[in-house]
Amino acid sequence: MTIDLKTLTISKxxxxxxxxxxxxxxxxxxxxxxxxxxxxxxxxxxxxxSDALEQAKNADDIRKNDPTQASTMxxxxxxxxxxxxxxxxxxxxxxxxxxxxxxxxSYDATVIAKLKKAGAIFIGRLNMDxxxxxxxxxxxxxxxxxxxxxxxxxxxxxxxxxxxxxxMDAVLVxxxxxxxxxxxxxSSYCGVVGLKPTYGRVSRHGLMAMGSSLDVIGPIAKTVExxxxxxxxxxxxxxxxxxxxxDEDVKGAIGKSSNINLQKLRVGIVPELMNMxxxxxxxxxxxxxxxxxxxxxxxxxxxxxxxxIKYSLAVYYVLMPAxxxxxxxxxxxxxxxxxxxxxxxxxxxxNTRGELLGKEVRRRIIxxxxxxxxxxxxxxxxxxxxxxxxxxADFKKAYEEVDVILTxxxxxxxxxxxxxxxxxxxxxxxxxxxxxxxxxxIPAISIPSGVVELDEVNSAGEKxxxxxxxxxxxxxxxxxxxxxxxxxxxxA
Amino acid sequence: xxxxxxxxxxxxxxxxxxxxxxxxEQYAKDLSGILKYVDQIQEVTEGVDTTSTSGKxxxxxxxxxxxRDDVSDQEINPEPQxxxxxxPKYQGGFVEVKKILG
Numbered sequence: 001m002t003i004d005l006k007t008l009t010i011s012k013x014x015x016x017x018x019x020x021x022x023x024x025x026x027x028x029x030x031x032x033x034x035x036x037x038x039x040x041x042x043x044x045x046x047x048x049x050s051d052a053l054e055q056a057k058n059a060d061d062i063r064k065n066d067p068t069q070a071s072t073m074x075x076x077x078x079x080x081x082x083x084x085x086x087x088x089x090x091x092x093x094x095x096x097x098x099x100x101x102x103x104x105x106s107y108d109a110t111v112i113a114k115l116k117k118a119g120a121i122f123i124g125r126l127n128m129d130x131x132x133x134x135x136x137x138x139x140x141x142x143x144x145x146x147x148x149x150x151x152x153x154x155x156x157x158x159x160x161x162x163x164x165x166x167x168m169d170a171v172l173v174x175x176x177x178x179x180x181x182x183x184x185x186x187s188s189y190c191g192v193v194g195l196k197p198t199y200g201r202v203s204r205h206g207l208m209a210m211g212s213s214l215d216v217i218g219p220i221a222k223t224v225e226x227x228x229x230x231x232x233x234x235x236x237x238x239x240x241x242x243x244x245x246x247d248e249d250v251k252g253a254i255g256k257s258s259n260i261n262l263q264k265l266r267v268g269i270v271p272e273l274m275n276m277x278x279x280x281x282x283x284x285x286x287x288x289x290x291x292x293x294x295x296x297x298x299x300x301x302x303x304x305x306x307x308x309i310k311y312s313l314a315v316y317y318v319l320m321p322a323x324x325x326x327x328x329x330x331x332x333x334x335x336x337x338x339x340x341x342x343x344x345x346x347x348x349x350x351n352t353r354g355e356l357l358g359k360e361v362r363r364r365i366i367x368x369x370x371x372x373x374x375x376x377x378x379x380x381x382x383x384x385x386x387x388x389x390x391x392x393a394d395f396k397k398a399y400e401e402v403d404v405i406l407t408x409x410x411x412x413x414x415x416x417x418x419x420x421x422x423x424x425x426x427x428x429x430x431x432x433x434x435x436x437x438x439x440x441x442i443p444a445i446s447i448p449s450g451v452v453e454l455d456e457v458n459s460a461g462e463k464x465x466x467x468x469x470x471x472x473x474x475x476x477x478x479x480x481x482x483x484x485x486x487x488x489x490x491x492a
Numbered sequence: 493x494x495x496x497x498x499x500x501x502x503x504x505x506x507x508x509x510x511x512x513x514x515x516x517e518q519y520a521k522d523l524s525g526i527l528k529y530v531d532q533i534q535e536v537t538e539g540v541d542t543t544s545t546s547g548k549x550x551x552x553x554x555x556x557x558x559x560r561d562d563v564s565d566q567e568i569n570p571e572p573q574x575x576x577x578x579x580p581k582y583q584g585g586f587v588e589v590k591k592i593l594g
Contacts, residue, residue: 089570106570106578199553242558249554314530325507332508334589339580345590346508354510362509366500366519367526369507379534386539392553424522425529441553476553 003030005169010078010226013172017063017077024056024063024077027172028123031079034170035124042146044155044164046084047092048124055121062119075233076119081171083162084125085132086217087206088112091122095208096140097130099337099356109206110241111175111217111234118233123171126161130358132182132210133324134158135430138421139360146417147189150456150464153414156186162220163190173221173230177207179214180316181410181434184446187220188409188469191448193486194220195227196434198253198477199441200245202231203238211323212243214316214438224447224486231479245477253477260403260475262484267294267472268304268402276310278429280412282452286468287408290449290489294406297492299485304398304405308390309436315391316435317428318371318384325368328361363424392440399475404485407433409446409469437473444473445482447489493527495520 003022016022032052039045049055059077063070070076082088085095087105089112094100108116115122129139137145137160145160147153148168155164159176163186166174176183178196187194195218202217209215219230237244245253269291274284291301333339333352340351357365371380398405410430420427437444451465458464470489474481497520504511504519511519573585581588 103578106574239560245554253554308536311533311536314533317526317530318533329508333580334587336578337580345592348590349508350510353508357509359515362504362511362515363519363522365507365509366503367523369503370495370499370523370527373503373506380530383533383536387533387536390536390539423525425525428526428529 003027005030005034008172009223010075010172010221010229013078024059024079024121025053027077028052028056028079028121031123031169031171034168038148038168039170041151042148042155042164042168043143044127044145044161044168044170045081045124046094046096046127046142046161049091049122052079052121052123059119059121070119073117073119074229075115078120079123079172080115080120081124081126081162081165081174082112082122083159083174083176084128085177085208086112086175088122088125091125093125093208095131096128096142097356097358097361098141099331099352101338103336105206107206110203110238112206114234126159126165126174128161129158130361131208131328132158132177132179133360133364135181135185135427136415136417136420137161138417139358141358144417147414149191149466150414150458152416153466154189154417156189156410156414158182158186159194159220160186163187163192163194166190166192166220166222173219173226175217175230175234176220177210177215177217178438179211180320180438181431183218183220184434184444184469184471185410185430187446188448188471189414189467191451191467191469192220192222193224193227193448194218194446195231195479195482196437196444197231197235197479198245198443199438200243201235201250201443201477201479203236203241203244205238205240209327211320211438212327213323214320216438224445224483224490227445228479228483250477253475257399257403257475257478260478260481262480264300265404265481265485265488266300266302266402267485268302268398268405270306270309270405270407271303272305272307273309273407273433278411278432279408282413283408283411283468286449286452287406287470290470291406293492294489297488299488302402304401306391306394306398308387308394311387312391312436312439313428313432315384315387315439316431317367318380319388319439321364321368322372322381323368324361324364325372328357328365331357388439391436395440395442403474404481405473407471407473409433409471413452413466413468433471442473442476443479443482444471445486446471447486449489493524493531495523495527
């Protein structure tokens with residue numbers, strides 16, 4: 001049978017499963033065929049699991065033989081692919097790094113355990129920037145993920161494989177992780193929906209840590225409805241992640257923004273962010289078109305001021321490397337991962353970390369070591385935390401006027417491979433709109449907002465069309481606001 | 493702020509990273525560029541009397557200490573032998589390390 005993978009969503013698949021017009025085995029086979037056809041080129045997958053079809057068959061058997069159990073499993077037989085930095089018991093997990101080339105997980109991450117309980121199956125693990133450090137997957141030790149819309153461009157990063165796999169219909173839905181935009185920016189480049197939840201709403205137990213005050217796991221899919229459904233399955237307090245929020249915490253946070261009316265959302269735009277320069281004109285035009293579209297749908301648009309947001313990226317590039325330098329110290333060639341022998345213990349450390357960690361990872365470790373070193377700690381690390389609080393205070397004030405804030409997701413469409421790789425600052429500027437949500441913990445979503453047609457043609461002689469995305473940022477724990485405005489925008 | 497190659501060597505040694513001469517020079521150049529960008533936070537003069545070192549406080553972020561009893565949790569613990577076997581070098585149930593004393 002031929003399946004129209006392009007228009008498939010979780011709810012459509014579930015309906016077909018229930019009606020008996022599609023089995024999980026058939027669906028997984030269709031995705032495996034798609035991977036065989038396209039992934040040699042795109043390189044979204046680090047590994048396709050050899051038991052993918054077996055998992056699908058198990059799900060089909062449960063549906064056939066045990067309807068009672070099947071009815072309690074909302075994602076039974078739904079194929080997921082997972083970023084290579086999350087643990088699935090018994091599978092390899094490598095964060096696209098040489099230092100973890102042969103590492104096998106010995107437990108399930110909490111998000112995986114929750115998805116398994118709901119009946120989801122896992123067809124493979126996805127390519128990424130090494131240890132999630134990067135914005136283009138050019139830092140993967142296993143080659144760049146190419147953009148399915150134009151193979152001469154990057155898919156974005158760090159969750160490049162998570163976005164590209166969904167965009168190329170090689171899997172229905174995926175999980176990524178987001179420390180400074182790593183779910184939203186590749187989603188924007190690839191034309192899919194990506195959610196960065198509130199800090200602490202989704203457990204990071206079993207996620208390889210990068211910036212512990214910033215990291216969060218989130219879903220990528222083709223529609224807002226699917227992202228919402230997956231978020232509802234994977235979120236919740238977890239005793240294995242002390243930073244997860246309790247129901248009471250969530251209730252308390254929502255209470256602080258209780259004046260929001262989901263039927264009548266007020267959207268804030270930030271002129272000082274749009275006027276700072278460095279934004280591609282096609283992105284600005286697309287933002288203005290998106291604002292018009294929202295206005296025509298009856299949404300109120302209001303200008304708000306966020307005077308400190310211009311410092312967000314600078315703050316991020318102090319705090320994130322500081323946290324990276326401390327998180328990466330666990331790779332000591334003793335407990336797990338690779339080892340390059342030296343003449344003594346110190347030699348083991350120097351050789352292993354020097355040879356098996358990639359260039360960008362080492363750059364961030366050194367930068368983090370610098371900003372934390374005595375003499376510079378006050379000027380950088382402490383100062384950055386002060387500015388972080390000022391940014392949070394700006395948002396708190398802005399949310400008295402509006403319910404959600406709108407920006408482009410990234411300052412440009414997907415860029416050419418190699419274009420930014422010689423200048424780290426140019427590469428870091430791709431995160432300019434996304435890092436703020438991580439700094440202050442708020443939820444944010446990237447939603448496709450149209451395409452830009454280039455004058456270039458692809459190998460088939462067609463004009464290249466690149467997707468663009470817009471980002472909505474809501475107050476703490478108000479993912480519901482993101483889903484409401486996202487649905488409003490996509491149906492307007 | 494300009495970072496010298498000597499400073500990079502010192503930081504790399506603190507962070508236990510072996511670098512080639514070429515890498516040392518590249519990182520000195522990269523870090524100088526990044527710090528030049530990052531230095532704009534020095535313009536901010538407000539809020540410097542606060543003692544915040546954790547961030548997120550002004551957003552009323554619901555932070556608090558999370559405590560539990562100090563007991564082992566058998567529900568989650570993977571089999572110890574699997575953890576030992578994740579080590580690059582092990583013997584039986586033990587992780588093998590280099591001698592560090594005398």
